[in-house]
Amino acid sequence: MNVAHTQTGRTAPGAPRPGAALAALAAAQFTVMLATSIVNVALPQIRGGVGLSDGGTTWVVNAYGLAFGALLLAGGRAADLLGRRAVLIAGLALFAAASLSAGLATTSGVLIATRAVQGLAAAAIAPAALALAMEQFPSGSGRGRALGVWGAVSGAGGAGGVLLGGVLTQAWGWPWIFHSVALGALLVLAAVVVLVPRTAGRAAGRFDLFGTVTVSLALTCLVWGLTTARGAGWTDGRVLGALGAAALLFAAFTVIERRLPNALIPGRLFRTGRVAAGNLLMALLGSVWIALFYFLPLYQQQVLGSGPLATGAGQLPLAAANMLGASLAPRVSQRIGATATVTAALLTEAAGLLWLSRISADGSYLTDILGPSILVGLGLSIAFVQLTALAVDGVPREDAGLAGGLVNTTRQVGGAIGLAALATLAGSVTAHAPARESRLEALTAGYRTAFTASAATLAATALLALWLTRRSGSRTTDASAHPAADPQTV
Numbered sequence: 001m002n003v004a005h006t007q008t009g010r011t012a013p014g015a016p017r018p019g020a021a022l023a024a025l026a027a028a029q030f031t032v033m034l035a036t037s038i039v040n041v042a043l044p045q046i047r048g049g050v051g052l053s054d055g056g057t058t059w060v061v062n063a064y065g066l067a068f069g070a071l072l073l074a075g076g077r078a079a080d081l082l083g084r085r086a087v088l089i090a091g092l093a094l095f096a097a098a099s100l101s102a103g104l105a106t107t108s109g110v111l112i113a114t115r116a117v118q119g120l121a122a123a124a125i126a127p128a129a130l131a132l133a134m135e136q137f138p139s140g141s142g143r144g145r146a147l148g149v150w151g152a153v154s155g156a157g158g159a160g161g162v163l164l165g166g167v168l169t170q171a172w173g174w175p176w177i178f179h180s181v182a183l184g185a186l187l188v189l190a191a192v193v194v195l196v197p198r199t200a201g202r203a204a205g206r207f208d209l210f211g212t213v214t215v216s217l218a219l220t221c222l223v224w225g226l227t228t229a230r231g232a233g234w235t236d237g238r239v240l241g242a243l244g245a246a247a248l249l250f251a252a253f254t255v256i257e258r259r260l261p262n263a264l265i266p267g268r269l270f271r272t273g274r275v276a277a278g279n280l281l282m283a284l285l286g287s288v289w290i291a292l293f294y295f296l297p298l299y300q301q302q303v304l305g306s307g308p309l310a311t312g313a314g315q316l317p318l319a320a321a322n323m324l325g326a327s328l329a330p331r332v333s334q335r336i337g338a339t340a341t342v343t344a345a346l347l348t349e350a351a352g353l354l355w356l357s358r359i360s361a362d363g364s365y366l367t368d369i370l371g372p373s374i375l376v377g378l379g380l381s382i383a384f385v386q387l388t389a390l391a392v393d394g395v396p397r398e399d400a401g402l403a404g405g406l407v408n409t410t411r412q413v414g415g416a417i418g419l420a421a422l423a424t425l426a427g428s429v430t431a432h433a434p435a436r437e438s439r440l441e442a443l444t445a446g447y448r449t450a451f452t453a454s455a456a457t458l459a460a461t462a463l464l465a466l467w468l469t470r471r472s473g474s475r476t477t478d479a480s481a482h483p484a485a486d487p488q489t490v
Contacts, residue, residue, distance in 0.1 A: 018136040022146055024191035025136075026153045028092065028129040031184050032122045033157025034164065035064065035099070037293050038177050041162055041301075041308045042169040049174055052108045062227045063112045067119025068126075069412035070219040074212045076127030076405020077264055081207055084128040084135075084401055085196055089189060091124030096185035103178030127405035134392060134400055135199060144330030144389075151329060151385035155322030155377065158293050159315040166312025211256045211264040218249035223413065226420035234424065265406070269399055277468040278391030279410040284461040285346070285383055286411035287418025288353070288454040292376065294419055295426070296356075296369070299447050303361055303440050314365055314373075321377025329385040339469040342386040346462035349379025353455035357448045361440040390469065418457070426450040 039046065039060055047057045079087040098117035105111035133150060137143040168176040225242030232239055257263040270276050300306040300314055325345075333341045352375030359368045391407040392400070426446035433442035 018142070020195045021136050021197065022133055022149060024188065024195040025088075025129045025133045026149050027184075027188045027191060028088065028125050029150060030153040030157040030160075031092075031095070031181065031188055032068075032126050033154050034161040034184070035095075035118055035122065035181055036068075037158045037161030038165040038181065039064075039161075040293065040297055041165040041311055042174040042177055045169055045174040046111070050105060050108045050111050052111075058227070058231065059112050060115055062224075063115040064119040064122070065412065065416065066220060066223045066227065067116045068122045069119075069223050069409060069416060070216050071120055071123035072127060072405040072409040072412065073219075073264060073402070074216055074405075075123035075125075076131075076402040076408075077207065077212065078124065079128035079131060079401035079405075080398060083199070084132050085192070085198055087124050087401075088128040088132065088192060088196075091121045091128065092185050092189040092192065095121035095125060096182045096189065099178045099182035099185060103175040103182065123405075126408045127401050127403075130388075130392070130404035130408075131400035132196060132199070134404075135397075144333070147385045147389050148326045148329050150388060151326035151381045152323040154384060155326065155381045156319045158289075159319035159322065159377075162293065162297055162315045163312035163319070166308035166310070170307065170309045206262045208257075208260055208262055208264040211253060211260060214249055214253040214256060215264065218246050218253055219409070219413065221246035221249060223416045226416045229420045229424060265402070266399065269395065269403065269406075274390050274393050275395065275403065275406070278387050278389075278393070279407055281342075281461060281465050281468065282384075282387045282391060282407055283410040283414030283417075284457060284464070285380075285387060286414030287421075288349070288457055289380060289384075289411070289418075290415030291419045291422045291450065291454060292353075292380075294423070295447050295450050296373075299359060299444070300365070300369070303359075303444055303447075304363065304365065306365070314369060317370055318373040318377040321374040322381040325378040325381035326385055329382045332382065333386065338386060338389075339466060342383055342390075342469060343462045343466045345379045345382035345386065346458050346465060347379070349376050349383060350455045350458035350462065352376035352379060353451050353458065357451040357455060359444060359448060359451070361438065361444040418454075422450040422453060425453060 043057055043060065046052065046060055052060070075087070075091070095118060098114045098121060102111055102114040102118065105114060130150070133146055134143070137146040164180065165177050168174075168180055221242045225239050225246060228242065229236070229239045234240075257265055296315075297311050300311045301308075306314065329341065329345075336344075352372040355372035355375065356369070388407060391410075392403045395403040426449055428446075429449045430442045430446035433445055437445070
């Protein structure tokens with residue numbers, strides 16, 4: 001039982017209030033998401049600052065995403081076994097140190113290495129923070145509001161990173177994008193220490209080191225292969241070798257998990273079918289989500305000619321729509337049901353992406369980006385809230401950190417797969433554009449194709465969600481009304 005609450009569910013005298021704890025935990029999630037996108041606008045300046053090659057520039061982004069995606073399961077299980085609050089605090093301290101080091105880097109090797117350490121720290125922060133947030137709101141409408149806040153800060157972190165990156169790069173230079181993240185992480189660390197109460201006990205069992213190493217290596221090979229495919233192509237020997245190694249390692253991991261009593265991913269996690277459904281749908285949503293924040297800034301800068309600051313500011317309507325959608329998600333779900341809510345949200349986002357597929361080389365922000373960005377933001381946030389609720393619904397308390405790590409892993413891996421596939425598709429369309437088309441027209445044709453494919457993916461995901469959520473018991477996916485396992489009974 002959480003020591004901040006009495007058995008009647010009221011806050012104990014002198015204990016931090018759940019709302020204040022949620023604010024600190026949501027700030028931790030925002031910081032992780034911010035670091036994912038804050039470098040995107042500043043890549044040209046970073047390249048010149050530390051002497052990066054074309055391939056090295058992409059690894060400023062990839063090193064973070066690779067470590068983050070590969071180690072999330074390990075981070076989630078470590079949080080369950082070592083204590084979520086302790087792991088969160090350690091993760092934030094390491095994140096701040098790595099961010100400061102990245103801002104001070106003078107060589108490409110140091111910068112890429114510190115970005116990888118940032119990703120490692122984020123893999124500890126994200127699942128621990130989500131599990132602690134769910135502990136604060138184990139049931140009822142409070143959980144729906146908590147997940148709404150979680151969805152708002154997750155989406156706003158991605159959009160806010162583009163904005164803040166543009167502002168800081170233009171005002172003080174690229175090192176300040178990392179210095180600001182370091183300062184933010186330290187402030188969040190202080191807030192967690194003061195506002196997040198200590199929880200009672202840790203999960204029983206041992207850390208599955210063999211399984212953890214195997215699945216982490218498998219995820220590393222998978223994400224590395226997919227990100228390398230964007231530049232080298234799908235038939236490159238390194239790409240095929242990495243993907244083949246990932247397949248073998250995943251097969252070995254499956255065998256290992258069936259034989260160990262303290263498996264990293266215990267079978268009980270999937271007994272209801274809701275966790276599996278939530279993670280599959282989250283992977284598909286992630287495949288479009290990450291790519292969106294990759295292609296939109298490129299279109300604004302390379303085709304429309306926007307500077308870093310204008311590109312960042314252009315993300316504000318999307319971020320505002322995202323926060324609005326996340327706040328509305330629990331109420332919409334209560335009114336029309338969880339299955340209808342997630343299906344409608346995915347179709348809304350698909351409509352926005354289909355609208356983006358009409359961008360033109362001689363377009364403008366107002367005519368080509370503003371309207372669809374609002375639709376995308378609304379649909380994305382509502383779908384994220386509902387799928388997160390589905391992926392953690394009914395999970396026993398001792399597995400809450402692992403469930404949080406799993407849903408973050410599927411979103412990251414889905415994002416890596418989607419971005420690799422869509423970037424390759426867009427690049428192929430641009431490369432094979434008719435000779436009569438200008439460079440800007442060729443680039444725009446590639447982006448249009450990527451947005452069209454994204455819309456088709458989400459439309460298919462909506463149909464799959466309609467089937468899976470009904471099949472697994474759609475009533476349990478309502479973020480506002482249904483608890484995970486009562487922590488008092490575990």
